[in-house]
Amino acid sequence: MPADADAVPVKDDKIRCDACPVMCFIKPGMTGACDRYANADGELVRVDPHVLLDRTLSHGGEVVPFVRSDEWDGSIVPQAETFVTAIGAGTTYPDYKPAPFIVSSEVDGVDMVTVVTEGIFSYCGVKVKIDTDRFIGPETHMVRVEGEAVGHVTTGEYGSQMLSLGGVHHLTGGSKKEGRVTCDALLELCNGKAVEMSIDGGATLVVQAGRAPIVNGQTETRMRVGCGSATIGIFAKQWHGKVDEVVVVDDHITGVLSEHQAGKLLGIPDTGIRLKGRRSTPGRYFQVAQPGTGWGGTDIDDPLAILGPFDPKVARPGLRLLMVSTTGEHAAYYELDEALRPVQAEMPQALVEPVDRIAENCEPALSTVLFIGGAGGSLRAGVTENPVRLTRSVKDALTYVTCGGAPVYVWPGGGITFMVDVTRLPENAFGYVPTPALVAPIEFTLKLSDYAALGGHMDYVRPLTTLDPGGRLSLPHRHDNPWPFAPQGARRSHG
Numbered sequence: 001m002p003a004d005a006d007a008v009p010v011k012d013d014k015i016r017c018d019a020c021p022v023m024c025f026i027k028p029g030m031t032g033a034c035d036r037y038a039n040a041d042g043e044l045v046r047v048d049p050h051v052l053l054d055r056t057l058s059h060g061g062e063v064v065p066f067v068r069s070d071e072w073d074g075s076i077v078p079q080a081e082t083f084v085t086a087i088g089a090g091t092t093y094p095d096y097k098p099a100p101f102i103v104s105s106e107v108d109g110v111d112m113v114t115v116v117t118e119g120i121f122s123y124c125g126v127k128v129k130i131d132t133d134r135f136i137g138p139e140t141h142m143v144r145v146e147g148e149a150v151g152h153v154t155t156g157e158y159g160s161q162m163l164s165l166g167g168v169h170h171l172t173g174g175s176k177k178e179g180r181v182t183c184d185a186l187l188e189l190c191n192g193k194a195v196e197m198s199i200d201g202g203a204t205l206v207v208q209a210g211r212a213p214i215v216n217g218q219t220e221t222r223m224r225v226g227c228g229s230a231t232i233g234i235f236a237k238q239w240h241g242k243v244d245e246v247v248v249v250d251d252h253i254t255g256v257l258s259e260h261q262a263g264k265l266l267g268i269p270d271t272g273i274r275l276k277g278r279r280s281t282p283g284r285y286f287q288v289a290q291p292g293t294g295w296g297g298t299d300i301d302d303p304l305a306i307l308g309p310f311d312p313k314v315a316r317p318g319l320r321l322l323m324v325s326t327t328g329e330h331a332a333y334y335e336l337d338e339a340l341r342p343v344q345a346e347m348p349q350a351l352v353e354p355v356d357r358i359a360e361n362c363e364p365a366l367s368t369v370l371f372i373g374g375a376g377g378s379l380r381a382g383v384t385e386n387p388v389r390l391t392r393s394v395k396d397a398l399t400y401v402t403c404g405g406a407p408v409y410v411w412p413g414g415g416i417t418f419m420v421d422v423t424r425l426p427e428n429a430f431g432y433v434p435t436p437a438l439v440a441p442i443e444f445t446l447k448l449s450d451y452a453a454l455g456g457h458m459d460y461v462r463p464l465t466t467l468d469p470g471g472r473l474s475l476p477h478r479h480d481n482p483w484p485f486a487p488q489g490a491r492r493s494h495g
């Protein structure tokens with residue numbers, strides 16, 4: 001489709017793309033440095049189809065990867081059921097020019113407008129959540145791709161390890177190669193591809209949005225049910241009467257049933273067990289071992305390594321002990337011998353099911369990739385002559401922000417900093433320009449009257465029905481994304 005960026009013809013039939021600061025000269029039949037624009041017989045065209053979302057196409061259908069469409073039947077679907085995304089819409093640079101598409105439509109008797117542009121984000125990144133207990137590396141340590149620093153390990157949360165990748169310092173603040181590799185890695189992650197990375201002093205990872213993480217070559221399957229203490233709280237009743245003591249081995253909080261409040265409430269007697277590590281509260285121990293890829297995210301392969309000698313005044317021969325991890329992946333059964341030493345024995349049948357229950361309660365381990373970008377700066381000038389009013393309008397919930405039609409979380413505070421789960425967009429919705437920067441679709445939807453009030457580019461508003469259908473691709477709206485014209489109607493809008 002013809003691009004809305006202005007093409008400047010130059011000698012040798014090259015044309016100059018001005019959709020980003022690179023300003024490529026593009027020969028006939030060739031594409032520019034980002035592969036997004038091409039010279040087609042002297043005309044600057046956006047290579048990918050412009051994507052519309054359609055609620056009537058498939059109720060409950062998933063958004064599918066987009067491909068070049070040759071099957072458009074030319075019909076325009078009802079206005080209220082069609083949403084114009086920014087995917088494939090193109091970019092206007094510098095942003096004092098109005099956004100490529102400012103499209104009005106009537107929705108339930110209300111005149112609405114959607115302003116769309118493929119934003120160029122030099123200051124963006126991704127947050128990655130990796131569902132694993134395994135140690136991936138110390139907090140703040142560098143994450144590298146092809147040896148280049150692309151981000152760092154940040155605070156571990158719940159049953160996950162977290163990475164913060166990209167951002168202004170790696171994209172623009174380091175060497176040229178660092179910026180390029182960071183941009184490539186972010187693009188791959190955002191477009192749902194797998195990226196291999198390594199952590200200084202830690203693990204190698206393969207991360208792909210919506211897929212199980214691979215840590216040191218091992219595919220993770222389960223996200224832990226909770227910490228060791230939580231696991232005791234959840235399952236104490238199911239162990240009661242079948243075993244005398246349970247230790248749930250966990251790098252964060254290791255739990256001991258007989259000492260834990262759950263055990264006390266069940267009347268479980270003391271067993272004389274002694275744990276290494278730092279006791280926090282009864283039955284809850286920190287730092288029983290070093291972090292690692294063994295039992296419960298610790299570095300141990302033999303769980304007995306975290307036990308001291310049993311107290312001979314309390315313990316008795318024959319005492320039954322279950323040791324298990326927070327995913328149920330590791331479990332072992334012991335009985336104390338005459339010298340009060342735990343001796344491993346076959347897991348009694350009565351304990352097999354309670355151990356399996358832990359595994360059953362674990363959710364599938366996934367990698368989650370959230371793109372985070374600041375839709376502030378000059379991008380807002382493509383929407384309004386008075387950019388701060390757009391920010392206020394977003395904060396006042398008059399303007400609904402979407403990314404390729406997907407719901408976003410807008411951070412409180414200054415600017416329009418938003419996050420989006422990349423799996424909720426059509427695949428390959430993200431692009432790049434070699435400045436380096438990521439290109440992400442962004443749409444602002446609001447009432448036409450509100451748009452006029454915030455100083456919108458009213459002269460550039462065009463009705464949806466006037467859009468040339470050629471080169472546009474209609475995709476089914478993903479059913480669990482809120483419909484952008486009725487975001488309040490969503491059962492849930494995130495996660």
Ligand code: SF4
Pocket residue numbers: 017018019020021022023024031032033034035036037433434
């Ligand atoms: S990198 Fe892409 S958007 Fe930028 S000038 Fe070249 S072709 Fe145009």
